[in-house]
Amino acid sequence: MALADEMAVTAQRRFGFGPVPDGWRKAGSDARETVLLQLDGYKYSDTSGLLPSTDILRELRERQREVRDARAAVVNAAAPVNGAPGNGASGNGAVGAAAAGAAKAPDGAVMMVKTPDAAAAVTAENKEIFKQKNEFVRIQFENEAAYRQQAAVTSDRPLIERLTDFWAGHFCISCSKGEDVRVIAGAYEREAIRPYVTGRFRDMLGAIMHHPAMLYYLDNHVSFGPTSKAGQKQKKGLNENLGRELMELHTVGVKAGYNQTDVTNAARIITGWGIAGDKDPSPGAFKFDPNRHEPGAFTVMGTPFAEGGEAQGEALLDMLAAHPATAQHIAEKLVRHFVGDKASPALVETVAKRFRATNGDLRETMLTLVKAPEAWSLAPAKVISPYDMAICCERILALNTDPKKVVNFARVLGQPLWTPRSPNGFPDNDMAWAAPNALVKRFDYALQLAGQPKTPPEPMELASALFGPALKSDMQTAIKRAASRREALAMIVMSPEIQVR
Amino acid sequence: MFEFLHPTRRGFLLTAGAFTAWSFAPQFASAAPGRDPRFLTVVLRGGMDGLAVIEPAFDPDFERARAGLILGADGTPAGLPIAGGFLMNPKLVALHEMFSQGEALAIHAVATPYRDRSHFDGQDVLESGLSGTGAVSTGWLNRAMSQLGKAGSVKAGGLAIGPTVPLIMRGPASTLTWAAGGVKPATEDARARLLNFYKSADPTLASAFGRGLDLERIASANAGMSAAMGQPGADHPEANSNFVKGMQMVAKLFTDPNGPRIGAIDLDGWDTHATERPEGDNLGKALAELDAGLAALKTSLGPAWNETVVVVATEFGRTVRMNGTEGTDHGTATVAFLAGGAVKGGRVLADWPGLSDKALFQARDLAPTTDLRSVLKGALRDHLGIEEAALGRDVFPDSGAVKPMDGLMKVA
Numbered sequence: 001m002a003l004a005d006e007m008a009v010t011a012q013r014r015f016g017f018g019p020v021p022d023g024w025r026k027a028g029s030d031a032r033e034t035v036l037l038q039l040d041g042y043k044y045s046d047t048s049g050l051l052p053s054t055d056i057l058r059e060l061r062e063r064q065r066e067v068r069d070a071r072a073a074v075v076n077a078a079a080p081v082n083g084a085p086g087n088g089a090s091g092n093g094a095v096g097a098a099a100a101g102a103a104k105a106p107d108g109a110v111m112m113v114k115t116p117d118a119a120a121a122v123t124a125e126n127k128e129i130f131k132q133k134n135e136f137v138r139i140q141f142e143n144e145a146a147y148r149q150q151a152a153v154t155s156d157r158p159l160i161e162r163l164t165d166f167w168a169g170h171f172c173i174s175c176s177k178g179e180d181v182r183v184i185a186g187a188y189e190r191e192a193i194r195p196y197v198t199g200r201f202r203d204m205l206g207a208i209m210h211h212p213a214m215l216y217y218l219d220n221h222v223s224f225g226p227t228s229k230a231g232q233k234q235k236k237g238l239n240e241n242l243g244r245e246l247m248e249l250h251t252v253g254v255k256a257g258y259n260q261t262d263v264t265n266a267a268r269i270i271t272g273w274g275i276a277g278d279k280d281p282s283p284g285a286f287k288f289d290p291n292r293h294e295p296g297a298f299t300v301m302g303t304p305f306a307e308g309g310e311a312q313g314e315a316l317l318d319m320l321a322a323h324p325a326t327a328q329h330i331a332e333k334l335v336r337h338f339v340g341d342k343a344s345p346a347l348v349e350t351v352a353k354r355f356r357a358t359n360g361d362l363r364e365t366m367l368t369l370v371k372a373p374e375a376w377s378l379a380p381a382k383v384i385s386p387y388d389m390a391i392c393c394e395r396i397l398a399l400n401t402d403p404k405k406v407v408n409f410a411r412v413l414g415q416p417l418w419t420p421r422s423p424n425g426f427p428d429n430d431m432a433w434a435a436p437n438a439l440v441k442r443f444d445y446a447l448q449l450a451g452q453p454k455t456p457p458e459p460m461e462l463a464s465a466l467f468g469p470a471l472k473s474d475m476q477t478a479i480k481r482a483a484s485r486r487e488a489l490a491m492i493v494m495s496p497e498i499q500v501r
Numbered sequence: 502m503f504e505f506l507h508p509t510r511r512g513f514l515l516t517a518g519a520f521t522a523w524s525f526a527p528q529f530a531s532a533a534p535g536r537d538p539r540f541l542t543v544v545l546r547g548g549m550d551g552l553a554v555i556e557p558a559f560d561p562d563f564e565r566a567r568a569g570l571i572l573g574a575d576g577t578p579a580g581l582p583i584a585g586g587f588l589m590n591p592k593l594v595a596l597h598e599m600f601s602q603g604e605a606l607a608i609h610a611v612a613t614p615y616r617d618r619s620h621f622d623g624q625d626v627l628e629s630g631l632s633g634t635g636a637v638s639t640g641w642l643n644r645a646m647s648q649l650g651k652a653g654s655v656k657a658g659g660l661a662i663g664p665t666v667p668l669i670m671r672g673p674a675s676t677l678t679w680a681a682g683g684v685k686p687a688t689e690d691a692r693a694r695l696l697n698f699y700k701s702a703d704p705t706l707a708s709a710f711g712r713g714l715d716l717e718r719i720a721s722a723n724a725g726m727s728a729a730m731g732q733p734g735a736d737h738p739e740a741n742s743n744f745v746k747g748m749q750m751v752a753k754l755f756t757d758p759n760g761p762r763i764g765a766i767d768l769d770g771w772d773t774h775a776t777e778r779p780e781g782d783n784l785g786k787a788l789a790e791l792d793a794g795l796a797a798l799k800t801s802l803g804p805a806w807n808e809t810v811v812v813v814a815t816e817f818g819r820t821v822r823m824n825g826t827e828g829t830d831h832g833t834a835t836v837a838f839l840a841g842g843a844v845k846g847g848r849v850l851a852d853w854p855g856l857s858d859k860a861l862f863q864a865r866d867l868a869p870t871t872d873l874r875s876v877l878k879g880a881l882r883d884h885l886g887i888e889e890a891a892l893g894r895d896v897f898p899d900s901g902a903v904k905p906m907d908g909l910m911k912v913a
Contacts, residue, residue: 071824123827130775177621219619244635383706412683414663422625422668424638436713439706441683443695448684478698487691494695496703 005469007031010376013501014338016158018384018392021465035370038157039363044194048147053187053212056140057275057284060183063133065278070126137183141175144186145417146403153394163197163366164189165387166337168418170330171208171250172425173217175418180216185418188213201330201360202321205250209242209317210286212275218242218423221274225294228271238294243267245423251320253329258301265298269305270313327355333428334365339375340382341430347374380500383434385426386413389442393449393493396466397457401449409445413438443494450489459488467497538808538843538884539755541764541798542642542669545791545815546624547772551835552821552867553779554593554788555607555849559586562856569823570779577780583607587849590779592788595796596840600847604806605840606909608876609851612817612869618831620772623816628669630874630897641877643672645896646763648887660754660764662747670765677761679716679750681743686717744768748794752801755809768794771815775828783828795840807842810884810910814838814873820865821856832866837873843884845911872903879906 008024011031015038027034051059152161168189175182192211196204208214215221223239224231231237243266248254272293276285288310297306303319305312320326331352335343347369354368355361369375384392387410394401407417413433420426427433450456459479463471475495482488492498553570557563558580564571572590573579580588581597587609589597599605614633615626622634630641646659659676661667670676687695692714699707747766754760770787777784791813799806818835834854840846854860854868862868878892882905893901 127775174621177619241634409684412680414680434706434709435678436709436711437679437716438713439710440686440692440713440717441680443692443710444684444686447687447691472702474698474702477701478694481694481697483691483694487694490687490691491695491698495698496706499706500703 004029004031007376008034009467009470009497010380011035012158013380013497014375015370016162017152017388017395018498018501019466020395021462023466024468024470032370032376035159036367038159039198039366039370042157042160042198042363044197046190046194048144048190050140050143050147050187050190053184053191054282054284056184056187057180057212059136060133060179061278061283063129063136066129067126067133070129073126134179137179140183141185142404142407144189145407148186148189148417149391149394149403149406152391159366160197161391162338163362164194166334167193167197167204169420169425169428170333171204171214172420172423173213173418174420174423175416176421177217181213182418184213189418196362198363198366199361201326201355201362202317204362205317205321206314208250209246209270209273209313212284212286214242215273215275215286218245220270223267223271223274224292225268225271227296228292228294230289230291231271231294238264238267238271240264240267242273243270246270247320249423249425251329252301252323252325256301256323256325256329262300265300265305266316268294268296268298269300269316272310273313321360324352324356327352327360330360331355331365334369337428338369339378340380342378342381344374347372380496382430382501383432383499384501385433386410386415386438386442387417389493389499390445392498393446396462396493396498397449397453397489399449399452401452413441442499443490446490446493447486450486450493456485456489459485459492462489463492466492472497536808537762537805539762539764539802539805539810539841540880540885541751541755541766541809541811543791543794543811543813544624544627544667544669544765544767545771545787545813546620546767546769547815548620548623548817548819548831549771549787549815549835550773550777550779550784550819550829550832551609551611551815552818553777553784553829554590555583555609555836556580556588556590557586557609557853557856558588560853560856562858562860566821566856567823569827570777570829572779584847584849585851590785590788592780592785593792595792595799596838599795599799599840603847604842604844605838605846606844606848606850608837608839608871608873608906609849610834610854610867610869611837611851611871611873611876612834613873615817616833618817618833620816620831625668627814627816627873628667630877630900632897632899637668639672640667640669640765641896642669642763642765643674643676645881645885645887645892646674647672648891648896649763649885660751660761662751662764662766667765667767677754679747679754681746681750692717742790742793744790744794745797748798749801752798752805756802756805766794773819773828774824774830777823777828809841810843810880811840812837812877812880813840814877818867821861821867822865833862834867834869837876839876839880839909843910843912845909850906871906874900874903875906876909878903879909881905883910883912 005024008027008031009019011027011034012019012023015035155161171193173181173185173188175185188211192207193204196207218241219239220242224234224236226237240263244263247258247263247266252258272289274287274289274292276283276287280287290309293309295307297304299305300316300319305315308315331348335348335351339347350372351365351369355365358364390406390409393399410417415426459482460476463475463479475492475497478491479488482491552567556572572588578591581591583589583597583600589600596605613623613626615623625634625637628640629637630644631637643659659670659674661670661676661678663678663680666676666678696707696710696714699710744766751764751766755762755764768787768791770790773783779785795811798811802809814837815835817831817833819829819832821832824830852870854870858864860868874897878897881887881892881896882889887896889905892905897903
């Protein structure tokens with residue numbers, strides 16, 4: 001069997017979503033070149049037809065306002081409430097007024113007041129408005145999920161899609177934060193991740209730090225410089241969530257040797273980085289608010305940053321992006337993601353060195369990784385993520401599965417789309433997704449998918465087309481022993497050649 | 502051209518966390534000979550409205566403050582009396598029975614140290630066991646297991662019900678996962694054929710998949726039990742919930758001679774911003790599911806129930822007053838439960854703060870008077886034998902000032 005044929009399969013496994021029919025043949029004699037070429041001349045153009053995050057957020061806010069107004073109307077429609085408790089609402093945009101339906105009788109005894117019909121009607125309308133707002137969020141999320149799935153399944157540059165997934169994980173946000181993030185989670189990926197996956201790290205860092213999804217997710221939109229004008233007036237202070245993760249997760253990493261003062265200073269420097277409000281010219285867009293910005297010069301990891309408003313934060317990002325610890329941190333993660341836990345420190349160093357030498361040019365960095373002999377020689381050991389498996393199945397079996405179903409599969413397997421449980425993102429070590437129970441569920445799912453095609457492919461022919469001369473005898477045996485064509489197709493999908501990269 | 506290695510043998514064993522846990526039984530150095538304590542944490546995600554679950558009906562401000570959210574109003578089922586003038590939500594049939602039998606207690610006006618109102622951060626604090634938010638990668642229950650390992654120089658494995666390991670169970674001590682849900686299961690035959698394929702093609706996958714099949718067999722044997730189990734019966738609407746199945750799985754593994762003894766499970770659905778209806782709709786549904794799960798756990802554990810402690814806790818409570826959509830918004834103090842045969846139950850423990858306008862936390866929430874960590878520490882110390890010093894240092898870092906609550910267990 002030709003080495004080149006095996007390499008062609010490896011190329012598709014390690015740097016794509018697994019083999020597709022005749023992919024090995026098209027790769028010809030130089031599989032590595034087919035991977036490298038995917039990084040050449042790539043420029044993202046958003047063909048989703050979906051709205052930009054600013055527009056989405058503006059519409060969400062309008063709908064949230066309608067809900068608030070409707071809630072207030074219930075209170076007004078109810079019987080006069082004498083001496084009822086004051087408006088208890090605060091924070092998070094919730095303007096639920098004190099409950100209608102109870103009032104103090106003149107003599108001070110508590111009595112119940114029946115809600116008048118008017119209030120009941122308003123309540124019903126209320127629920128409808130509430131429901132419609134939730135529908136808007138749900139539909140937006142589903143459209144974004146569909147776009148992502150379509151992009152991954154149809155891409156002739158699967159490495160670009162894998163990189164998108166990697167960087168969306170590195171700079172992750174989570175829908176668990178609430179609807180404000182959920183509604184723009186897909187737009188975040190389109191706007192702040194995709195355009196930069198072969199660009200400069202510093203540019204992607206800038207994009208995510210200015211994106212409302214990240215500012216919401218890690219609370220920077222509610223962070224106030226304690227001695228800033230607005231902080232003094234509103235008696236509000238620092239939220240160091242984003243400042244901390246900017247250092248710990250996004251750039252230099254927790255091993256870089258910074259301390260709490262560095263974190264606090266980073267958070268101070270980026271105070272004022274927030275989201276434009278309803279009265280601003282472009283609501284929902286990034287806005288630097290000088291009134292919230294903590295005045296003064298601050299030092300982070302030994303580097304002083306003079307006062308300069310928003311520019312102070314940009315200077316901080318420049319420093320962090322260029323820091324050697326960032327190159328090391330990113331190289332470690334890239335190598336672990338594409339090559340595996342067992343990759344050598346020497347490979348990490350090679351990749352980190354290229355990152356440093358090119359000032360964080362991500363295309364150059366990836367070219368170095370793909371060219372490294374170790375990226376090809378190290379045996380596959382990483383069990384693919386649930387989402388990657390789903391995409392893999394779509395490509396192999398030429399399916400067009402409802403994105404809701406794909407999202408649900410990944411969720412059941414512990415990878416809810418754009419919703420990791422912590423800012424660390426989803427796990428990425430070799431065996432993270434290989435829980436025993438999860439493998440059983442993968443097989444169930446594979447069987448279900450294999451029953452979808454109206455004219456299913458002949459399993460042995462498909463296996464042959466996928467692996468060519470690299471097709472192994474145990475897979476042939478498994479196909480022959482399967483009780484049905486459908487089961488045989490599921491066996492192919494569940495094979496180590498697909499499940500492990 | 503460079504060297505290509507055949508991907509036949511991968512150089513690692515199944516030592517990575519999830520798979521090794523339940524193959525050895527935890528033994529607790531400080532546990533008396535013959536004791537085999539079990540400890541389960543139920544995390545209620547979304548913020549449970551404690552005031553609608555255990556009503557302080559005796560409080561002179563209760564009816565005014567909670568108008569629209571009171572059990573038994575408008576002909577709905579009334580709360581069930583428990584102790585000290587508190588009423589329990591009537592959806593908690595099984596838990597009420599446990600109270601009556603002295604096997605469950607409630608702690609009211611309890612809260613973690615977290616004082617803001619984000620689910621995300623609130624759950625992190627609840628699960629991390631830290632005094633505040635911050636980047637954290639391990640949970641208190643896992644660190645508690647590490648203490649057991651240290652004390653007895655015996656490894657103790659944990660069980661997390663769910664597709665991934667929740668923060669509360671993450672950490673150095675190994676953990677097994679099990680999750681309900683998914684699509685129509687493959688037949689035994691088909692599974693056997695895939696196992697054979699793996700045995701010849703990839704021993705690592707064969708081992709993991711084989712373990713998964715073992716678990717599935719236990720699970721399906723368990724599913725057959727529910728009809729015979731009294732409550733929840735097969736016709737009970739909650740009998741098919743993933744949570745109830747998860748609780749049955751916990752029981753199955755907790756009673757397996759080689760199974761884990763420490764577990765975590767979660768239940769969503771407590772974020773009742775709208776149409777809360779304590780006795781039905783949102784909250785009532787969540788409570789019925791919780792109750793069905795507790796009943797299934799007790800029944801399935803059999804005699805092991807007597808050596809079991811279940812902690813039920815949520816990230817925060819909800820506003821005292823009803824909002825404009827017949828629900829409640831994020832609040833602070835709430836209720837936590839301890840249930841199990843080992844619990845000295847039948848009581849409501851509370852340093853009651855009152856519900857007058859002045860008594861409320863930030864003029865809107867039930868004020869916290871008990872630190873949840875004191876409850877957890879009391880249970881971990883007296884049930885699992887973890888030393889107070891370790892609890893204050895390693896399990897709940899920097900919490901030395903928060904003393905373990907005494908007298909929560911029948912036998913300390």
